[in-house]
Amino acid sequence: MLDETWVTFFVRFCEVLAFTSTFVLMAALTLGILKYRHLGPAFQYFVVYLTMLLCSELIGKYFTYVLQQNNLILLYPYLVLEFFLVSFIYRELLQLKKRKRLIFNIYVWVITAGLGAYTLFLFSGEEAFTTTHFQWNPKALINGSILVYAILYLIHTLRHASVRNKITKTFLLINNGVLLYFSGSLIVFLSMNYLVNVSISISIFFFLSNAFLALIFYLFCLFAIWNYQTKQTR
Amino acid sequence: MELSDKTNSLIGWLFISLLVIVMLASVIILVATASVRRIMSEENTRFLQALDHQEELLHSNLLVQEKERRRIAADLHDELASRLNIVRLNLQWSPAAQGPSAIKPIALIDEALDITRKLSHELDPPLLRHFGFAEALTDFLQPLQNVLQVQVCFLGNSAQVRFDRIKERQLFRVVQEMVNNVLKHAQAHVLQVNLRISERWVGMCISDDGTGFDPETEKGGMGLSNIESRMQFIRGKYRYRSDPEKGTKIVLKVPLNTTRNAC
Numbered sequence: 001m002l003d004e005t006w007v008t009f010f011v012r013f014c015e016v017l018a019f020t021s022t023f024v025l026m027a028a029l030t031l032g033i034l035k036y037r038h039l040g041p042a043f044q045y046f047v048v049y050l051t052m053l054l055c056s057e058l059i060g061k062y063f064t065y066v067l068q069q070n071n072l073i074l075l076y077p078y079l080v081l082e083f084f085l086v087s088f089i090y091r092e093l094l095q096l097k098k099r100k101r102l103i104f105n106i107y108v109w110v111i112t113a114g115l116g117a118y119t120l121f122l123f124s125g126e127e128a129f130t131t132t133h134f135q136w137n138p139k140a141l142i143n144g145s146i147l148v149y150a151i152l153y154l155i156h157t158l159r160h161a162s163v164r165n166k167i168t169k170t171f172l173l174i175n176n177g178v179l180l181y182f183s184g185s186l187i188v189f190l191s192m193n194y195l196v197n198v199s200i201s202i203s204i205f206f207f208l209s210n211a212f213l214a215l216i217f218y219l220f221c222l223f224a225i226w227n228y229q230t231k232q233t234r
Numbered sequence: 235m236e237l238s239d240k241t242n243s244l245i246g247w248l249f250i251s252l253l254v255i256v257m258l259a260s261v262i263i264l265v266a267t268a269s270v271r272r273i274m275s276e277e278n279t280r281f282l283q284a285l286d287h288q289e290e291l292l293h294s295n296l297l298v299q300e301k302e303r304r305r306i307a308a309d310l311h312d313e314l315a316s317r318l319n320i321v322r323l324n325l326q327w328s329p330a331a332q333g334p335s336a337i338k339p340i341a342l343i344d345e346a347l348d349i350t351r352k353l354s355h356e357l358d359p360p361l362l363r364h365f366g367f368a369e370a371l372t373d374f375l376q377p378l379q380n381v382l383q384v385q386v387c388f389l390g391n392s393a394q395v396r397f398d399r400i401k402e403r404q405l406f407r408v409v410q411e412m413v414n415n416v417l418k419h420a421q422a423h424v425l426q427v428n429l430r431i432s433e434r435w436v437g438m439c440i441s442d443d444g445t446g447f448d449p450e451t452e453k454g455g456m457g458l459s460n461i462e463s464r465m466q467f468i469r470g471k472y473r474y475r476s477d478p479e480k481g482t483k484i485v486l487k488v489p490l491n492t493t494r495n496a497c
Contacts, residue, residue: 154262154266158269169274172267176263179259179263183255183259186255187248187255195248198241202241206252209252
Protein backbone atom coordinates (compact mmCIF):
# COMPACT_ATOMS: atom_id res chain seq x y z
CA MET A 1 0.00 0.00 0.00
CA LEU A 2 1.28 3.47 -0.89
CA ASP A 3 1.09 6.38 1.48
CA GLU A 4 -0.86 9.57 0.65
CA THR A 5 2.14 11.48 -0.79
CA TRP A 6 3.02 8.75 -3.26
CA VAL A 7 -0.60 8.37 -4.32
CA THR A 8 -0.82 12.12 -4.98
CA PHE A 9 2.48 11.97 -6.87
CA PHE A 10 1.28 9.10 -9.07
CA VAL A 11 -2.09 10.75 -9.67
CA ARG A 12 -0.29 13.95 -10.77
CA PHE A 13 2.11 11.89 -12.91
CA CYS A 14 -0.87 10.16 -14.49
CA GLU A 15 -2.35 13.58 -15.32
CA VAL A 16 0.93 14.76 -16.82
CA LEU A 17 1.03 11.64 -19.00
CA ALA A 18 -2.57 12.25 -20.07
CA PHE A 19 -1.85 15.88 -21.01
CA THR A 20 1.33 14.90 -22.85
CA SER A 21 -0.71 12.29 -24.75
CA THR A 22 -3.20 14.98 -25.75
CA PHE A 23 -0.41 17.19 -27.14
CA VAL A 24 1.14 14.29 -29.04
CA LEU A 25 -2.30 13.46 -30.41
CA MET A 26 -2.75 17.09 -31.49
CA ALA A 27 0.61 16.99 -33.30
CA ALA A 28 -0.30 13.71 -35.04
CA LEU A 29 -3.68 15.09 -36.08
CA THR A 30 -2.17 18.35 -37.40
CA LEU A 31 0.29 16.35 -39.51
CA GLY A 32 -2.52 14.07 -40.64
CA ILE A 33 -4.63 17.05 -41.74
CA LEU A 34 -1.67 18.60 -43.56
CA LYS A 35 -1.02 15.35 -45.45
CA TYR A 36 -4.71 14.42 -45.75
CA ARG A 37 -4.98 14.92 -49.54
CA HIS A 38 -2.08 12.54 -50.21
CA LEU A 39 -3.21 9.79 -47.84
CA GLY A 40 -4.95 6.57 -48.89
CA PRO A 41 -8.56 5.86 -47.80
CA ALA A 42 -7.53 3.85 -44.71
CA PHE A 43 -5.22 6.64 -43.56
CA GLN A 44 -7.94 9.21 -44.20
CA TYR A 45 -10.33 7.24 -41.96
CA PHE A 46 -7.51 7.09 -39.45
CA VAL A 47 -7.22 10.91 -39.44
CA VAL A 48 -10.99 11.09 -38.80
CA TYR A 49 -10.48 8.61 -35.93
CA LEU A 50 -7.71 10.81 -34.50
CA THR A 51 -10.03 13.82 -34.73
CA MET A 52 -12.66 11.87 -32.81
CA LEU A 53 -10.06 10.84 -30.22
CA LEU A 54 -8.91 14.43 -29.73
CA CYS A 55 -12.47 15.77 -29.49
CA SER A 56 -13.38 13.17 -26.86
CA GLU A 57 -10.15 13.89 -24.94
CA LEU A 58 -10.88 17.62 -24.92
CA ILE A 59 -14.53 17.20 -23.99
CA GLY A 60 -13.51 14.70 -21.30
CA LYS A 61 -11.02 17.19 -19.88
CA TYR A 62 -13.67 19.92 -20.00
CA PHE A 63 -15.98 17.71 -17.91
CA THR A 64 -13.23 16.85 -15.43
CA TYR A 65 -11.47 20.20 -14.96
CA VAL A 66 -14.11 22.81 -15.81
CA LEU A 67 -17.42 21.20 -14.87
CA GLN A 68 -15.73 19.19 -12.08
CA GLN A 69 -17.76 16.05 -12.75
CA ASN A 70 -16.98 12.58 -14.07
CA ASN A 71 -16.97 12.12 -17.82
CA LEU A 72 -18.36 8.57 -17.90
CA ILE A 73 -21.44 9.81 -19.74
CA LEU A 74 -19.20 10.34 -22.81
CA LEU A 75 -17.77 6.84 -22.85
CA TYR A 76 -20.58 4.98 -24.64
CA PRO A 77 -21.05 7.41 -27.56
CA TYR A 78 -17.25 7.46 -27.80
CA LEU A 79 -17.13 3.65 -27.85
CA VAL A 80 -19.74 3.43 -30.63
CA LEU A 81 -17.81 5.93 -32.75
CA GLU A 82 -14.43 4.37 -31.99
CA PHE A 83 -15.61 0.88 -32.88
CA PHE A 84 -17.30 2.07 -36.07
CA LEU A 85 -14.30 4.08 -37.32
CA VAL A 86 -11.65 1.53 -36.39
CA SER A 87 -13.71 -1.18 -38.09
CA PHE A 88 -13.83 0.94 -41.25
CA ILE A 89 -10.06 1.45 -41.16
CA TYR A 90 -9.34 -2.25 -40.80
CA ARG A 91 -11.96 -3.22 -43.37
CA GLU A 92 -10.03 -1.07 -45.87
CA LEU A 93 -6.69 -2.48 -44.80
CA LEU A 94 -7.65 -6.16 -44.66
CA GLN A 95 -9.02 -6.12 -48.25
CA LEU A 96 -11.52 -8.85 -47.42
CA LYS A 97 -13.13 -10.99 -50.10
CA LYS A 98 -16.92 -10.84 -50.65
CA ARG A 99 -18.09 -13.38 -48.02
CA LYS A 100 -15.62 -12.35 -45.31
CA ARG A 101 -16.48 -8.72 -45.97
CA LEU A 102 -20.16 -9.50 -45.48
CA ILE A 103 -19.49 -11.30 -42.17
CA PHE A 104 -17.29 -8.40 -41.08
CA ASN A 105 -19.99 -5.85 -41.98
CA ILE A 106 -22.67 -7.84 -40.13
CA TYR A 107 -20.45 -8.05 -37.03
CA VAL A 108 -19.75 -4.30 -37.10
CA TRP A 109 -23.39 -3.34 -37.59
CA VAL A 110 -24.65 -5.76 -34.91
CA ILE A 111 -22.14 -4.51 -32.32
CA THR A 112 -22.71 -0.85 -33.28
CA ALA A 113 -26.50 -1.20 -33.14
CA GLY A 114 -26.36 -3.16 -29.87
CA LEU A 115 -24.02 -0.68 -28.27
CA GLY A 116 -26.05 2.25 -29.58
CA ALA A 117 -29.27 0.79 -28.15
CA TYR A 118 -27.56 0.05 -24.83
CA THR A 119 -26.24 3.66 -24.75
CA LEU A 120 -29.75 5.02 -25.29
CA PHE A 121 -31.06 2.71 -22.58
CA LEU A 122 -28.35 3.91 -20.15
CA PHE A 123 -29.10 7.55 -20.87
CA SER A 124 -32.64 7.02 -19.57
CA GLY A 125 -31.32 6.46 -16.02
CA GLU A 126 -28.65 8.83 -14.73
CA GLU A 127 -27.31 6.68 -11.95
CA ALA A 128 -25.83 4.35 -14.55
CA PHE A 129 -23.05 6.93 -14.99
CA THR A 130 -21.96 7.05 -11.36
CA THR A 131 -18.64 5.35 -10.79
CA THR A 132 -20.05 2.59 -8.61
CA HIS A 133 -22.79 1.57 -11.08
CA PHE A 134 -20.87 2.00 -14.31
CA GLN A 135 -20.31 -1.13 -16.41
CA TRP A 136 -16.95 -1.28 -18.19
CA ASN A 137 -17.57 -4.57 -20.02
CA PRO A 138 -18.54 -2.94 -23.38
CA LYS A 139 -15.20 -1.07 -23.35
CA ALA A 140 -13.41 -4.40 -22.88
CA LEU A 141 -15.49 -5.89 -25.71
CA ILE A 142 -14.53 -3.06 -28.08
CA ASN A 143 -10.88 -3.21 -27.04
CA GLY A 144 -10.93 -6.97 -27.63
CA SER A 145 -12.48 -6.53 -31.09
CA ILE A 146 -9.91 -3.92 -32.08
CA LEU A 147 -7.17 -6.20 -30.82
CA VAL A 148 -8.51 -9.00 -33.03
CA TYR A 149 -8.51 -6.61 -36.02
CA ALA A 150 -4.90 -5.67 -35.26
CA ILE A 151 -3.84 -9.34 -35.07
CA LEU A 152 -5.70 -10.10 -38.32
CA TYR A 153 -3.94 -7.18 -39.98
CA LEU A 154 -0.58 -8.39 -38.72
CA ILE A 155 -1.24 -11.81 -40.26
CA HIS A 156 -2.45 -10.13 -43.47
CA THR A 157 0.73 -8.03 -43.62
CA LEU A 158 2.92 -11.09 -43.13
CA ARG A 159 1.13 -12.75 -46.04
CA HIS A 160 1.00 -9.78 -48.38
CA ALA A 161 3.96 -7.60 -47.36
CA SER A 162 4.99 -5.46 -50.28
CA VAL A 163 7.83 -3.00 -50.41
CA ARG A 164 5.92 -0.89 -52.91
CA ASN A 165 2.88 -0.56 -50.65
CA LYS A 166 3.54 2.51 -48.54
CA ILE A 167 0.28 1.96 -46.61
CA THR A 168 1.60 -1.40 -45.35
CA LYS A 169 4.96 0.12 -44.47
CA THR A 170 3.54 2.93 -42.40
CA PHE A 171 0.34 1.41 -41.07
CA LEU A 172 2.28 -1.47 -39.61
CA LEU A 173 3.72 1.02 -37.13
CA ILE A 174 0.27 2.25 -36.11
CA ASN A 175 -0.90 -1.36 -35.90
CA ASN A 176 1.99 -2.08 -33.51
CA GLY A 177 0.80 0.82 -31.36
CA VAL A 178 -2.77 -0.54 -31.47
CA LEU A 179 -1.55 -4.00 -30.43
CA LEU A 180 0.47 -2.61 -27.55
CA TYR A 181 -2.12 -0.14 -26.26
CA PHE A 182 -5.27 -2.23 -26.68
CA SER A 183 -3.75 -5.42 -25.24
CA GLY A 184 -2.76 -3.57 -22.04
CA SER A 185 -5.98 -1.59 -22.05
CA LEU A 186 -8.01 -4.80 -22.42
CA ILE A 187 -6.64 -6.15 -19.12
CA VAL A 188 -7.20 -2.79 -17.40
CA PHE A 189 -10.80 -2.48 -18.57
CA LEU A 190 -11.61 -6.16 -18.02
CA SER A 191 -10.85 -5.62 -14.34
CA MET A 192 -12.16 -2.04 -14.19
CA ASN A 193 -15.47 -2.99 -12.51
CA TYR A 194 -13.37 -4.42 -9.76
CA LEU A 195 -10.65 -1.75 -9.76
CA VAL A 196 -13.02 1.20 -9.25
CA ASN A 197 -14.07 -0.31 -5.95
CA VAL A 198 -10.58 -0.80 -4.53
CA SER A 199 -8.32 1.84 -3.02
CA ILE A 200 -6.75 4.39 -5.38
CA SER A 201 -3.34 3.50 -3.96
CA ILE A 202 -3.71 0.10 -5.70
CA SER A 203 -5.64 0.97 -8.84
CA ILE A 204 -3.35 3.92 -9.68
CA PHE A 205 -0.77 1.54 -11.18
CA PHE A 206 -3.35 0.30 -13.66
CA PHE A 207 -4.40 3.83 -14.61
CA LEU A 208 -0.74 4.78 -14.88
CA SER A 209 -0.04 1.80 -17.16
CA ASN A 210 -3.04 2.70 -19.31
CA ALA A 211 -1.96 6.34 -19.59
CA PHE A 212 1.59 5.28 -20.45
CA LEU A 213 0.38 2.83 -23.12
CA ALA A 214 -1.91 5.52 -24.58
CA LEU A 215 1.06 7.89 -24.82
CA ILE A 216 3.07 5.18 -26.62
CA PHE A 217 0.16 4.57 -29.00
CA TYR A 218 -0.09 8.27 -29.89
CA LEU A 219 3.68 8.47 -30.36
CA PHE A 220 3.48 5.52 -32.79
CA CYS A 221 0.69 7.36 -34.65
CA LEU A 222 2.69 10.58 -34.80
CA PHE A 223 5.80 8.81 -36.04
CA ALA A 224 3.84 6.83 -38.66
CA ILE A 225 2.15 9.94 -40.07
CA TRP A 226 5.45 11.84 -39.97
CA ASN A 227 7.08 9.04 -41.99
CA TYR A 228 4.25 8.73 -44.50
CA GLN A 229 5.74 9.62 -47.87
CA THR A 230 3.45 11.94 -49.73
CA LYS A 231 5.66 12.00 -52.82
CA GLN A 232 5.99 9.01 -55.10
CA THR A 233 9.59 7.89 -55.41
CA ARG A 234 10.98 5.96 -58.35
CA MET B 235 -7.14 -8.90 7.01
CA GLU B 236 -7.92 -12.10 5.07
CA LEU B 237 -10.03 -10.14 2.59
CA SER B 238 -7.27 -7.59 2.17
CA ASP B 239 -4.76 -10.38 1.43
CA LYS B 240 -7.13 -11.82 -1.16
CA THR B 241 -7.56 -8.39 -2.72
CA ASN B 242 -3.82 -7.80 -2.75
CA SER B 243 -3.18 -11.17 -4.31
CA LEU B 244 -5.86 -10.58 -6.98
CA ILE B 245 -4.51 -7.13 -7.77
CA GLY B 246 -1.01 -8.59 -7.94
CA TRP B 247 -2.13 -11.23 -10.41
CA LEU B 248 -3.97 -8.66 -12.46
CA PHE B 249 -0.91 -6.47 -12.63
CA ILE B 250 1.30 -9.42 -13.53
CA SER B 251 -1.13 -10.44 -16.27
CA LEU B 252 -1.11 -6.85 -17.54
CA LEU B 253 2.68 -6.90 -17.72
CA VAL B 254 2.73 -10.35 -19.32
CA ILE B 255 0.16 -9.31 -21.95
CA VAL B 256 2.07 -6.13 -22.78
CA MET B 257 5.35 -8.04 -22.97
CA LEU B 258 3.73 -10.70 -25.14
CA ALA B 259 2.36 -8.01 -27.44
CA SER B 260 5.85 -6.43 -27.61
CA VAL B 261 7.43 -9.77 -28.53
CA ILE B 262 4.77 -10.38 -31.21
CA ILE B 263 5.36 -6.89 -32.57
CA LEU B 264 9.14 -7.36 -32.68
CA VAL B 265 8.95 -10.78 -34.34
CA ALA B 266 6.28 -9.69 -36.83
CA THR B 267 8.09 -6.46 -37.71
CA ALA B 268 11.35 -8.36 -38.26
CA SER B 269 9.54 -10.88 -40.47
CA VAL B 270 7.80 -8.16 -42.48
CA ARG B 271 11.12 -6.36 -42.94
CA ARG B 272 12.77 -9.58 -44.11
CA ILE B 273 9.91 -10.30 -46.54
CA MET B 274 10.05 -6.73 -47.82
CA SER B 275 13.80 -6.83 -48.31
CA GLU B 276 13.55 -10.16 -50.19
CA GLU B 277 10.78 -8.77 -52.32
CA ASN B 278 12.78 -5.62 -52.92
CA THR B 279 15.75 -7.66 -54.12
CA ARG B 280 13.49 -9.69 -56.43
CA PHE B 281 11.89 -6.51 -57.73
CA LEU B 282 15.25 -4.87 -58.43
CA GLN B 283 16.48 -8.01 -60.17
CA ALA B 284 13.37 -8.08 -62.35
CA LEU B 285 13.85 -4.40 -63.11
CA ASP B 286 17.49 -4.98 -64.10
CA HIS B 287 16.46 -7.88 -66.29
CA GLN B 288 13.79 -5.78 -67.96
CA GLU B 289 16.28 -2.99 -68.55
CA GLU B 290 18.76 -5.45 -70.03
CA LEU B 291 16.09 -6.84 -72.36
CA LEU B 292 15.11 -3.35 -73.44
CA HIS B 293 18.70 -2.38 -74.12
CA SER B 294 19.49 -5.51 -76.08
CA ASN B 295 16.27 -4.93 -78.01
CA LEU B 296 17.42 -1.44 -78.94
CA LEU B 297 20.85 -2.68 -79.96
CA VAL B 298 19.36 -5.49 -82.08
CA GLN B 299 16.96 -3.00 -83.64
CA GLU B 300 19.88 -0.76 -84.58
CA LYS B 301 21.88 -3.67 -85.96
CA GLU B 302 18.93 -4.77 -88.05
CA ARG B 303 18.43 -1.26 -89.38
CA ARG B 304 22.06 -1.18 -90.48
CA ARG B 305 21.75 -4.59 -92.14
CA ILE B 306 18.58 -3.58 -94.01
CA ALA B 307 20.21 -0.29 -95.02
CA ALA B 308 23.26 -2.17 -96.36
CA ASP B 309 21.04 -4.66 -98.21
CA LEU B 310 19.03 -1.85 -99.73
CA HIS B 311 22.12 0.02 -100.78
CA ASP B 312 24.30 -2.86 -101.92
CA GLU B 313 21.78 -5.31 -103.27
CA LEU B 314 18.60 -3.59 -104.34
CA ALA B 315 20.16 -0.33 -105.50
CA SER B 316 22.89 -2.17 -107.49
CA ARG B 317 20.34 -4.37 -109.19
CA LEU B 318 18.17 -1.39 -110.03
CA ASN B 319 21.22 0.32 -111.48
CA ILE B 320 21.97 -2.73 -113.64
CA VAL B 321 18.37 -2.82 -114.87
CA ARG B 322 18.54 0.88 -115.64
CA LEU B 323 21.81 0.53 -117.57
CA ASN B 324 20.44 -2.47 -119.51
CA LEU B 325 17.34 -0.51 -120.37
CA GLN B 326 19.33 2.53 -121.34
CA TRP B 327 21.72 0.63 -123.68
CA SER B 328 19.23 -1.86 -125.02
CA PRO B 329 18.56 -1.19 -128.76
CA ALA B 330 14.88 -2.08 -128.25
CA ALA B 331 14.51 0.62 -125.70
CA GLN B 332 15.91 3.54 -127.63
CA GLY B 333 12.57 5.09 -128.47
CA PRO B 334 10.46 7.47 -126.39
CA SER B 335 8.61 4.47 -124.86
CA ALA B 336 11.72 3.67 -122.78
CA ILE B 337 11.79 7.05 -121.01
CA LYS B 338 8.97 6.16 -118.60
CA PRO B 339 10.50 2.91 -117.28
CA ILE B 340 13.87 4.63 -116.80
CA ALA B 341 12.21 7.47 -114.88
CA LEU B 342 10.41 4.92 -112.72
CA ILE B 343 13.66 3.13 -111.99
CA ASP B 344 15.32 6.46 -111.13
CA GLU B 345 12.47 7.13 -108.72
CA ALA B 346 12.86 3.66 -107.20
CA LEU B 347 16.59 4.28 -106.83
CA ASP B 348 15.93 7.60 -105.07
CA ILE B 349 13.50 5.97 -102.66
CA THR B 350 15.94 3.13 -101.99
CA ARG B 351 18.78 5.57 -101.25
CA LYS B 352 16.56 7.68 -99.03
CA LEU B 353 15.38 4.64 -97.11
CA SER B 354 18.90 3.36 -96.75
CA HIS B 355 20.10 6.76 -95.50
CA GLU B 356 17.25 7.05 -93.04
CA LEU B 357 17.92 3.59 -91.66
CA ASP B 358 21.65 4.12 -91.37
CA PRO B 359 22.69 7.73 -92.03
CA PRO B 360 26.19 7.62 -93.58
CA LEU B 361 26.96 11.07 -92.21
CA LEU B 362 26.27 9.83 -88.70
CA ARG B 363 28.60 6.90 -89.25
CA HIS B 364 31.43 8.93 -90.78
CA PHE B 365 31.16 12.51 -89.47
CA GLY B 366 29.16 12.32 -86.28
CA PHE B 367 25.96 13.48 -84.70
CA ALA B 368 26.03 17.21 -85.51
CA GLU B 369 26.69 16.65 -89.23
CA ALA B 370 23.99 14.00 -89.47
CA LEU B 371 21.57 16.30 -87.68
CA THR B 372 22.29 19.15 -90.11
CA ASP B 373 21.76 16.75 -92.99
CA PHE B 374 18.51 15.54 -91.46
CA LEU B 375 17.10 19.00 -90.73
CA GLN B 376 18.10 20.87 -93.90
CA PRO B 377 15.68 19.24 -96.36
CA LEU B 378 12.71 19.76 -94.04
CA GLN B 379 12.67 23.47 -94.75
CA ASN B 380 12.43 22.97 -98.52
CA VAL B 381 10.03 20.05 -98.51
CA LEU B 382 7.67 20.83 -95.66
CA GLN B 383 7.82 24.63 -95.55
CA VAL B 384 8.81 24.68 -91.92
CA GLN B 385 11.35 27.28 -90.89
CA VAL B 386 14.10 25.26 -89.28
CA CYS B 387 16.71 27.06 -87.14
CA PHE B 388 19.59 24.88 -86.15
CA LEU B 389 22.30 26.17 -83.87
CA GLY B 390 25.18 23.92 -82.93
CA ASN B 391 28.57 24.65 -81.36
CA SER B 392 30.58 21.73 -82.62
CA ALA B 393 30.05 20.20 -86.00
CA GLN B 394 32.90 17.71 -86.04
CA VAL B 395 32.97 16.61 -82.41
CA ARG B 396 32.45 12.87 -82.04
CA PHE B 397 31.30 11.00 -78.97
CA ASP B 398 30.33 7.45 -78.07
CA ARG B 399 28.95 5.85 -81.27
CA ILE B 400 26.03 4.14 -79.53
CA LYS B 401 25.04 7.37 -77.81
CA GLU B 402 25.32 9.26 -81.11
CA ARG B 403 23.08 6.76 -82.82
CA GLN B 404 20.46 6.57 -80.03
CA LEU B 405 20.37 10.33 -79.59
CA PHE B 406 19.93 10.74 -83.32
CA ARG B 407 16.95 8.35 -83.22
CA VAL B 408 15.46 10.32 -80.33
CA VAL B 409 15.80 13.60 -82.22
CA GLN B 410 14.43 11.97 -85.37
CA GLU B 411 11.38 10.78 -83.41
CA MET B 412 10.87 14.17 -81.79
CA VAL B 413 11.19 16.14 -85.03
CA ASN B 414 8.92 13.68 -86.84
CA ASN B 415 6.33 14.16 -84.07
CA VAL B 416 6.53 17.94 -84.54
CA LEU B 417 6.11 17.61 -88.30
CA LYS B 418 3.29 15.08 -88.08
CA HIS B 419 1.16 16.52 -85.29
CA ALA B 420 2.21 20.00 -84.21
CA GLN B 421 1.40 22.00 -87.39
CA ALA B 422 4.37 24.18 -86.50
CA HIS B 423 5.76 27.00 -88.64
CA VAL B 424 9.07 27.31 -86.82
CA LEU B 425 11.22 24.51 -85.47
CA GLN B 426 14.25 25.48 -83.44
CA VAL B 427 16.98 23.01 -82.60
CA ASN B 428 19.92 23.97 -80.38
CA LEU B 429 22.83 21.63 -79.84
CA ARG B 430 25.71 21.98 -77.45
CA ILE B 431 28.41 19.38 -77.02
CA SER B 432 30.90 19.68 -74.21
CA GLU B 433 33.49 17.26 -72.91
CA ARG B 434 31.10 15.86 -70.34
CA TRP B 435 27.67 16.11 -71.85
CA VAL B 436 25.52 16.75 -74.88
CA GLY B 437 22.69 19.19 -74.41
CA MET B 438 19.83 19.81 -76.81
CA CYS B 439 16.76 21.95 -76.92
CA ILE B 440 14.02 21.37 -79.48
CA SER B 441 11.16 23.82 -79.55
CA ASP B 442 8.32 24.62 -81.90
CA ASP B 443 5.42 27.04 -82.17
CA GLY B 444 2.85 24.35 -82.94
CA THR B 445 -0.36 23.19 -81.32
CA GLY B 446 1.36 21.40 -78.44
CA PHE B 447 0.00 18.30 -76.77
CA ASP B 448 -1.41 17.15 -73.46
CA PRO B 449 1.38 15.22 -71.70
CA GLU B 450 -1.16 13.28 -69.62
CA THR B 451 -3.04 11.83 -72.61
CA GLU B 452 0.10 11.16 -74.65
CA LYS B 453 1.95 9.47 -71.79
CA GLY B 454 1.20 5.93 -72.95
CA GLY B 455 1.97 6.64 -76.63
CA MET B 456 4.63 4.70 -78.52
CA GLY B 457 6.57 7.83 -79.48
CA LEU B 458 7.15 9.02 -75.93
CA SER B 459 7.85 5.53 -74.61
CA ASN B 460 10.41 4.96 -77.42
CA ILE B 461 12.09 8.23 -76.54
CA GLU B 462 12.04 7.32 -72.86
CA SER B 463 13.59 3.87 -73.39
CA ARG B 464 16.32 5.26 -75.65
CA MET B 465 17.10 8.07 -73.21
CA GLN B 466 17.17 5.55 -70.37
CA PHE B 467 19.54 3.40 -72.41
CA ILE B 468 22.06 6.22 -72.87
CA ARG B 469 21.50 7.39 -69.27
CA GLY B 470 20.16 10.68 -70.57
CA LYS B 471 17.59 12.96 -69.04
CA TYR B 472 14.85 14.86 -70.75
CA ARG B 473 11.98 17.08 -69.83
CA TYR B 474 9.31 18.69 -71.86
CA ARG B 475 6.83 21.45 -71.53
CA SER B 476 3.86 21.62 -73.78
CA ASP B 477 0.94 24.00 -73.70
CA PRO B 478 -1.94 23.85 -76.15
CA GLU B 479 -1.49 26.54 -78.81
CA LYS B 480 1.85 27.60 -77.34
CA GLY B 481 4.02 24.84 -78.72
CA THR B 482 6.38 22.38 -77.17
CA LYS B 483 9.84 22.67 -75.73
CA ILE B 484 11.97 19.62 -75.08
CA VAL B 485 15.32 19.73 -73.33
CA LEU B 486 17.70 16.77 -73.49
CA LYS B 487 20.91 16.15 -71.63
CA VAL B 488 23.14 13.14 -72.14
CA PRO B 489 26.27 12.53 -70.06
CA LEU B 490 29.36 11.51 -71.97
CA ASN B 491 31.55 10.10 -69.20
CA THR B 492 29.70 6.81 -68.89
CA THR B 493 30.53 4.08 -71.37
CA ARG B 494 28.55 1.10 -72.59
CA ASN B 495 29.56 -2.01 -74.50
CA ALA B 496 29.17 -1.76 -78.22
CA CYS B 497 27.06 -4.33 -79.98
